[in-house]
Each structure stands twice: as C-alpha cells, then as structure tokens.
Amino acid sequence: MDPLLIAIVVVVALAALFLVLYNSVVSMRQLTMNAWADVDVYLKRRAELVPNLVETVKAFASHEKAVLTSVVEARQLAMGSHKPDAAKGVAETELGGRISQVLILAESYPALTSSENFLSLQKELRETEKLIAHARQYFNACVRDYNTKLETFPSNLAAGMIGAKPMEFFQLSDASEGNVPRV
DSSP: OOHHHHHHHHHHHHHHHHHHHHHHHHHHHHHHHHHHHHHHHHHHHHHHHHHHHHHHHHHHOTTOHHHHHHHHHHHHHHHTOOSOSHHHHHHHHHHHHHHHHHHHHHTTOHHHHTOHHHHHHHHHHHHHHHHHHHHHHHHHHHHHHHHHHHHSTTHHHHHHHHTOOOOOOOOOSSGGGGSOOOO
16 A cells, blocks of 8 residues: 555544544533533522512511521622632522521411412422532533543543633532521
C-alpha cells in the first residue's frame, strides 16, 4: 500500500474519532444543563408556593412576623441565581429550612392546620420536595457522567481541546440540612 494513502486513512480516522469524542462531550454537557434546568423548574415551583404558604399562615399567626419575613427573604435569595453552583445550593437549603420553620409554627395553630387551603399547600410542598429530590439526583448523575467523560481517555483529549470544565454537584453544605422538613 502507498504510504500516502495510509497516512490519509489514519488522519481521517483520527479526525472521525475526535468528532465522535467531541460530540459525546457536548452531548453530556447539554444533558447536564438540561438536568439543571429541571431542578430549577422545581425550585421555582417551590418558591412560587412560598407566598401562598406565608399568606395562609399570616392570617392565623400575625404576631409571628419575624419567621414569615425570614421565609420571604430566603425565597428572594434562592430566586436570585439560576446557575448550578454552591451558592444556589446554600440558598435553596436555607429556603427549605425556613419553610420548615413555618410548618412547625403552624402546629401551634390548630385552626390553621385544619384549614383546607393550608392542607392543600402542605400537600403541594411535600410533592414538590419529592420532585426536587429526584431532579437533584438526576442532575448529580449527569454531572458524574459528564465529569467522568472529561477525565477519561481519550475523551479527555477532546474535552481539553474545547475547554470543557467539570461541573459541581448539587450538594448540601451541612449534613444536618439533609433532614426532611416535617409537613
């Protein structure tokens, strides 16, 4: 065989391999960003439920203004970022803790806990928390697969050439934050 032909075949094969690796890295990055978008959708859903919860509790517990104000502030902070980073995780954890405080506060008001509106909000929050947990799990699985692809040979070569960077897992900043709020 002609050495020039062999060289052309090798170059074409290497170019094809690079394209496959490049496309796989890009696909994993897009899948991971899509998974984050899903998490963000559920976090927004929870944040949209918060004003209704606050207003319902406020009607029964008007003298508990500090707790209710802290929930509103935590919601605003959580709504501020839409990027999958550590600050977003901390803000969302803070919001979850504040919601938990409101639900605990609600136990002091039997009329509130028997209110159909409050019970409906509790059910929606419980459901939303489950959806958030599943979406976070899926996002973290995508991040794991994406980061693995960035570190394994030969896809790490393509990833390095396109400047792909590892992504952060959505994780708790403190182990005690993993406790499920009582609803």
